[in-house]
Amino acid sequence: MGIRVPDYIATLKPYPPGKPLEELEREYGIKNSIKLASNENPLGTSPLAIEAIRSQLKNLRRYPDGNGYYLKQRLSQQLGVKESCIVLGNGSNEIIDLIIRTFVQPREEVLMSEPTFLVYPLMTQAVGARAVKVPQKSFAHDLKAMAELVTANTRVVFLDNPNNPSGTVISRKDFEYFRSEIPQEVIIVLDEAYIEFTDVEQTVTGLEYLNDPSPVISLRTFSKAYGLAGLRVGYGIMPAEVADYLNRTRQPFNVNSLAQVAALAALDDKEFLLETQKVVREGLAFLYAELDKLKLRTHATQANFFLIEVGYDGRKVYEAMLRRGVIVRAMNAYGLDKHIRISVGRPEENQRFVESLKEVLAELESADDIV
Ligand SMILES: Cc1ncc(COP(=O)(O)O)c(C=O)c1O
Structure with a gap:
């Protein structure tokens, strides 16, 4: 076909898609698999959110509220920020897209660390812009090196806090240093998708800088601690002027009506959130202790996932784990060939993960012996 496509689109590699769970089970002849690959909520979804979705089903013929009135109102009360500072998105992924489409032109630069969230x-x-990737230092954002790479072309800096995949966070002190080093017109995005799992004392949040002269955007999501990944709903908190621009470029009905009512109900389900945090905290303690016994190097996390250095090609470990019905994430796409990343599951899932990993490592070790 003689389609004309810009070079930057022709060379774009799509986000690595995962196969549906049912398909994997069929292909590998396994049943009752567990998925610890996408940092989802180990407990499922808030029962209050499910109830709200049920009661909204009768209204599906109507378009959603394009301004997310009730959800923004509740977020505004809970966070203590004006509604005009909140933009809702089809997952926080959409806000990432909107920020770039709104503020970045072809050949301009977006700064980020490596490894980081692939989106x-x-x-x-x-958009034909250049992603400037700055290697991390000890599995954390190297803010000094990043500040040095800001140029007159830099429009936006993305900092996932905690970082995906390492789970490390940015301290207030380091963030303030970074801000003081870069020009005021550069937009800083603090992606706080896992903020509910962090220790607040150790972590900076963008909310603290909402009234500053330089634009800081916080991204939040209902996909993780609130267990609503399938509905796609997230939001950004930013100066009202920045929100106004994003509201011009977004789709008028970007967040569907089930997502809006579910998110609203999930915000009220404090019990579910507390239980989720507890299960993750206890699961992490268990997993770290067990992996320590296996003498595997793990990375201290502030999120509901963490990296494990497995000593073998991550794809091999992924495959072998999959054959045992345990789905983890190989980190080759992130440039970490001998690591896997796992999300904390429920106690019985964590136990099964450890048992399977023991078997897989023994299997790989004996294969090495044969060679
Ligand atoms: C750092 C980071 N930001 C954003 C997201 C996307 O979240 P959402 O489901 O809200 O689009 C993820 C999901 O994995 C993530 O790891």
């Missing part, structure tokens, strides 16, 4: 470079390339 930042993807969306950057999709």
Whole structure:
């Protein structure tokens, strides 16, 4: 076909898609698999959110509220920020896309660290801009090196806090240093998708800088601690002027009506959130202790997932775990060939993960012996 496509689209590699769970089970002849690959909520979804979705089903013929009136009102009360500072999105992924599409032109630069959430470079390339990747230092953002790489072309900096995949966070002191080093017109995005799992004392949040002269955007999501990944709902908190621009470029009905009522109900379900945090905290303690016994190097996390250095190609470990019905994430796409990332599951899932990993490592070790 003689379709004309910009070079930056022709060379764009899509986000690595996962196969549906049912399909994997069929292909590998396994049953009752467990998925610890996408940092989802180990407990499922808030029962209050499910109830709200049920009662909204009768209204599906109507378009959703394009302004997310009730959800923004509740977020505004809970967070102590004006509604005009909140933009809702089809997952926080959409806000990432909107920020780039709104503020970045072809050939301009978007700064990020490496490894980081794969959607930042993807969306950057999709507008013909350049993703400037700064290697991390000890599995954390190297803010000094990043500040040095800000140029007159830099429009946006993405900092996932905690970082995906390492789970490390940015301290207030380090963030303030970074801000003081870069020009005021550069937009800083603090992606706080896992903020509910962090220790607040150790972590900066963008909310603290909402009234500053330089634009800081916080991204939040209902996909993780609130267990609503399938509905796609997230939001950004930003100066009202920035929100006004994003509201011009977004789709008028970007957040569907089931997502809006579910998110509203989930915000009220404090019990579910507390239980989720507890299960993750206890699960992490268990997993760290067990992996320590296996003498595997793990990375201290502030999120509901963490990295494990497995000593073998991560894809091999992923495959072998999959054959045992345990789905983890190989980190090759993130440039960490001998690591896997796992999300904390329920106690019985964590136990099964450890048992399977023991078997897999023994299997790989004996294969090495044969060679
Ligand atoms: C750092 C980070 N930001 C954002 C997201 C996307 O969240 P959402 O489901 O709200 O689009 C993820 C999901 O994995 C993530 O790891």
